[in-house]
Amino acid sequence: MSTGGPGAELSIETRGLTKRFGQQLAVNGVDLAVPKGAVFGFLGPNGSGKTTTIRLLLGLATATGGTMRVLGEDMPRKLADVLPRVGALVEGPAFYPFLSGAANLRRMDAADPYGSAATRRARVQSALERVGLTHAADKLVRAYSLGMKQRLGIANALLAPRELLVLDEPTNGLDPQGTREVRSLVRSLAADGATVFVSSHLLAEVEQICTHAAIMSAGRLVAQGTLAELRGAGQARIRVLTPDPGAAAQVLTGLGLTAALSTDGRTSGGAGSGAAGSGTDAALFASLPAAPPGAAAREDASSALAVEPEAVVAALVAAGVRVRGFATEQASLEDRFVALTGEGFDVVQ
Amino acid sequence: MLCALAAIPILIAVAVRVSSAVPPGRGPAFLDRIAQNGLFVGVTALVVSVPLFLPLTVGVVAGDTIAGEAGQGTLRYLLVAPAGRVRLLIVKYAGTALFVVVAPLVVALTGAGIGAALFPVGPVTLLSGDTIGPGEAVVRLLLIAAYLAVSLLGLSAIGLFISTLTDVPVGAMAATVVLSVVAQVLDALPQLEWLHPWLFSHYWLDFGDLLRQPVSWDSFAVNALLQGGYIAVFGALAYGRFITKDVLS
Numbered sequence: 001m002s003t004g005g006p007g008a009e010l011s012i013e014t015r016g017l018t019k020r021f022g023q024q025l026a027v028n029g030v031d032l033a034v035p036k037g038a039v040f041g042f043l044g045p046n047g048s049g050k051t052t053t054i055r056l057l058l059g060l061a062t063a064t065g066g067t068m069r070v071l072g073e074d075m076p077r078k079l080a081d082v083l084p085r086v087g088a089l090v091e092g093p094a095f096y097p098f099l100s101g102a103a104n105l106r107r108m109d110a111a112d113p114y115g116s117a118a119t120r121r122a123r124v125q126s127a128l129e130r131v132g133l134t135h136a137a138d139k140l141v142r143a144y145s146l147g148m149k150q151r152l153g154i155a156n157a158l159l160a161p162r163e164l165l166v167l168d169e170p171t172n173g174l175d176p177q178g179t180r181e182v183r184s185l186v187r188s189l190a191a192d193g194a195t196v197f198v199s200s201h202l203l204a205e206v207e208q209i210c211t212h213a214a215i216m217s218a219g220r221l222v223a224q225g226t227l228a229e230l231r232g233a234g235q236a237r238i239r240v241l242t243p244d245p246g247a248a249a250q251v252l253t254g255l256g257l258t259a260a261l262s263t264d265g266r267t268s269g270g271a272g273s274g275a276a277g278s279g280t281d282a283a284l285f286a287s288l289p290a291a292p293p294g295a296a297a298r299e300d301a302s303s304a305l306a307v308e309p310e311a312v313v314a315a316l317v318a319a320g321v322r323v324r325g326f327a328t329e330q331a332s333l334e335d336r337f338v339a340l341t342g343e344g345f346d347v348v349q
Numbered sequence: 350m351l352c353a354l355a356a357i358p359i360l361i362a363v364a365v366r367v368s369s370a371v372p373p374g375r376g377p378a379f380l381d382r383i384a385q386n387g388l389f390v391g392v393t394a395l396v397v398s399v400p401l402f403l404p405l406t407v408g409v410v411a412g413d414t415i416a417g418e419a420g421q422g423t424l425r426y427l428l429v430a431p432a433g434r435v436r437l438l439i440v441k442y443a444g445t446a447l448f449v450v451v452a453p454l455v456v457a458l459t460g461a462g463i464g465a466a467l468f469p470v471g472p473v474t475l476l477s478g479d480t481i482g483p484g485e486a487v488v489r490l491l492l493i494a495a496y497l498a499v500s501l502l503g504l505s506a507i508g509l510f511i512s513t514l515t516d517v518p519v520g521a522m523a524a525t526v527v528l529s530v531v532a533q534v535l536d537a538l539p540q541l542e543w544l545h546p547w548l549f550s551h552y553w554l555d556f557g558d559l560l561r562q563p564v565s566w567d568s569f570a571v572n573a574l575l576q577g578g579y580i581a582v583f584g585a586l587a588y589g590r591f592i593t594k595d596v597l598s
Contacts, residue, residue: 058429061595083431090429094422111432156426 009036010069011164011195012057017066019052026052028219029066034197034212039190041206041227042199044216045341050199051091053216054168058088071163084114087162089170093153097142101133101152104141109159127155132181146173154182165189168199183209203334213333217341231330237287238309240316241325245282248321255307255315257286281324286312288328350406351455357402358394358460362387366467386471387464388483391490394460395453395497399553403452404529407501410448411508412522414441415591419516419598434592438509442584445505453497457490479562489559496556496569503549503579504529510587516598549579 012034019027027049034040044050055061057070059079068075073082095104105124109115115123128137131151141149150173157165170186171179186196186209200206206213207227214224223230238257242248245261252259261282288307309328316323365383378396382389415438418424427437464470473486481489508525515521532550535541545551552572558565 055425055595055597058425059431060425060428061597062593080431080433083429086429088426088429090425092422094426096421096423108426108430111427111430111437113431113433113436115430 009072010034011036011038011071012040012197013069014053014057015067017053017056017068018064019049019056019061020064025219027056027063030216030219030221032214032221033224034195036195037190037193038212039186039196039198039210041210041213042197042216043201043203043206043213043337045201048216048341049219050216051168054088054090054166054197054199058086058090058166059083060090084112084160085163086166087157087159087164088166088168089153089157090166090168092169092172093149093156095141095149095152098140100138100140101144101148101155102128102137104152105156105159108156112160115160123159127158130158130185131155147175147178150174151178154185162194164195164197166197166199169201170198171200171202171205179205203337207333215337215340222340223336227333230336231333236331237285237329238312239325239327239329240284240286240312240323241281242284242316242321242323243281244321245284247319248284248316248323251316251319251321252284252286252312255312257288257307257312259284259286283325350409351452354398354402354406354452354455355459357398358390358456359463361394361397362390362460362463362467365390383464384468386473387466387468388461388470388473388486388490390464390468391457391460392493394456395493396554398456399497400533401530403456403497403501404504404550405526406452407445407449407505408508408525408529409522411445411505412512412520412525413518414445414509415512416515416521417512417518419596420518422598424598425596428596435588438513438587438591442506442509442587445509446502449501449505450495450498452501453494454491457494461487461490475560475562476557477561481562492559492564493556496559496572497553499569499573499576500553503576503583506580506583506587507549510583510590513587513591513594546575549575551575
């Protein structure tokens with residue numbers, strides 16, 4: 001599942017990255033590869049090791065094992081050289097409540113030895129402008145709402161031109177406008193050539209803004225690649241809308257597919273979707289299995305699928321099934337996510 | 350906190366002013382001298398605040414250094430900025446040291462000021478029997494403040510180390526203050542005499558030498574050496590701890 005060709009420049013590269021807390025392996029042999037210029041979605045359920053990985057990358061915690069390279073430099077050996085080129089929002093914003101937003105940013109900038117004092121005010125001003133906080137710049141952070149603090153945290157990451165931005169749950173607590181602004185902000189940062197590493201559990205958000213993604217589960221990296229690769233690895237399925245579900249199911253079974261009547265409310269047929277009344281269509285789903293590797297596909301050798309969708313339609317029509325709708329659906333990132341990380345609600349121990 | 354410290358001499362001066370004359374030999378040292386010479390308010394206030402009040406404020410400041418940032422979550426942003434762990438530790442200790450210098454100074458100067466306002470000011474008789482003018486007396490007062498500043502540097506290094514151990518600032522503050530009290534209790538037990546020269550609080554009240562003519566610097570030097578040792582040991586411990594600490598707050 002490599003991304004880009006061999007030799008493609010990577011902004012973040014880890015090999016066997018491991019972090020152990022006592023008995024628990026919080027991060028377990030993670031091999032991340034974040035290409036330069038990518039908007040990289042870092043997904044995973046709560047407690048899967050996302051934030052711990054970010055802490056390791058930023059040198060806040062020491063890895064138990066493995067190697068890291070960030071912006072082409074060995075970490076944590078070159079920490080002091082790399083961090084000024086990295087903007088970060090780690091596990092929520094944190095500020096001094098008794099200082100104003102602008103004063104907080106000035107103080108944080110003063111902590112950066114490369115943050116020139118001469119340009120500090122201007123840079124703070126423009127960072128605040130970028131997140132839409134100019135009018136609240138002189139308000140005490142104590143009086144900020146959660147979303148305003150979040151915006152201030154993003155502004156803090158933007159105090160200097162950065163080559164890499166590590167944003168941990170950037171839209172946490174933001175209103176819909178704020179979420180949209182963050183999305184366009186991330187896009188504009190990427191357009192400027194920066195690599196953006198976004199950790200999130202909001203799949204829809206990742207699908208909208210990211211070019212690449214990785215999925216963590218229980219400390220392990222279970223999938224990584226471009227968004228298309230990740231989705232494509234999931235099974236495609238067909239959806240047949242027909243008033244003859246019984247006959248259609250027989251045809252599908254004959255083709256070696258397992259048909260299932262829709263159980264969720266996605267059909268427009270109303271409550272009695274199983275009834276074969278002529279006005280009511282039932283929706284049948286069947287997943288299209290990939291061709292067994294090595295074995296030549298029946299009709300089209302170049303196809304990755306064991307059964308072509310058009311062959312399914314032909315067979316249905318030949319059997320006299322009234323097909324009123326037919327669609328092939330690509331697995332969504334959410335399907336893939338759930339398949340990899342499990343359905344349950346329990347936090348993985 | 351500096352205001353609270355400044356309140357001590359004011360409290361003493363006002364209490365002495367509104368009450369009748371203090372009988373000699375009662376209350377804290379030099380209390381009976383205040384009514385004759387206002388400058389003694391500063392000395393008395395320093396003596397009163399050495400056992401608890403000054404260590405308390407130093408413990409609060411030193412305990413808050415790293416743990417306060419960690420508890421607030423700003424520590425991770427300072428480190429990512431990147432402030433650099435060694436640089437951050439040095440800056441934090443320098444800030445604490447500045448407070449340690451200013452705190453006794455505030456007590457002494459407020460004391461001298463309020464004393465001069467409420468009582469007559471005159472020549473001061475030293476412990477050696479010599480008499481010096483008010484100007485020279487203020488210099489001696491500043492010397493005592495400097496002595497106490499040096500005395501508290503060791504405690505602030507201990508506080509800095511404790512602060513690197515926890516993410517809960519109140520815990521670090523309390524531990525530092527408790528340690529200073531424990532050290533003074535141990536110092537009061539004759540059975541532990543062998544330990545006394547090694548306690549950071551042992552020389553805290555030995556500034557009497559500065560009230561002689563000529564000034565004897567012996568206790569100042571011994572105290573500075575001891576405090577320097579504490580700074581070296583606990584500074585190294587704080588460094589060793591903080592440089593490898595996983596910042597998870």
